[in-house]
Amino acid sequence: MSTIVAASVQPRWKSVSLWIVRGLLAFVFLGAGGAKLYGVPLMVEEFGHMGLGQWFRYFTGSLEVLGALLILLPSLAAFGALLLICIMIGATIMHLLVIGGSAVPALVLLALSAVVAIAKREQIAAVLNLAEDALRGPSR
Numbered sequence: 001m002s003t004i005v006a007a008s009v010q011p012r013w014k015s016v017s018l019w020i021v022r023g024l025l026a027f028v029f030l031g032a033g034g035a036k037l038y039g040v041p042l043m044v045e046e047f048g049h050m051g052l053g054q055w056f057r058y059f060t061g062s063l064e065v066l067g068a069l070l071i072l073l074p075s076l077a078a079f080g081a082l083l084l085i086c087i088m089i090g091a092t093i094m095h096l097l098v099i100g101g102s103a104v105p106a107l108v109l110l111a112l113s114a115v116v117a118i119a120k121r122e123q124i125a126a127v128l129n130l131a132e133d134a135l136r137g138p139s140r
Contacts, residue, residue: 014119023072025081025084029084030065030068047060060090067084071084071116084113091106
C-alpha cells in the first residue's frame with residue numbers, strides 16, 4: 001500500500017513549478033479575456049479585422065476567463081488547460097492566416113497549457129472512464 005501512495009506523490013519542485021505555470025496562465029488569460037470583455041480598442045479592431053463580428057470577441061473573452069478560473073481549481077485544472085489549448089490553437093490559426101503578426105505568444109501559451117494538461121492527465125482519464133462506464137450501462 002505504501003508503494004502505491006509513494007508512486008503518486010510528486011516531488012515538491014514539480015508541484016511548485018506546476019502551480020507557477022498555472023498561476024501565470026491564469027494571470028495572462030484573465031488579463032487577455034478581461035481586455036476583450038472590456039472592449040479595449042486594440043481588441044475591438046483585431047476582432048473587427050477577423051470578420052466574425054464583435055460577438056466573437058465577447059465569446060472568446062468569456063472562454064479565456066473561464067479557462068483561467070478552471071486552471072486555478074486543482075480538481076478542474078486539466079479541463080481549464082484543455083479549453084485554453086483549444087483557444088490558443090484558434091489564436092495561432094488566426095494569426096497565421098488572418099490577422100498577421102507573430103503567432104509565437106499564442107504558441108508559448110499553447111505549450112504551457114499543454115504542460116498543465118499532461119501533468120493533470122489523470123483528471124481527464126477519470127472523466128473518460130466514467131463516461132465509458134456510463135455508456136456501457138449497468139453491469140449484470
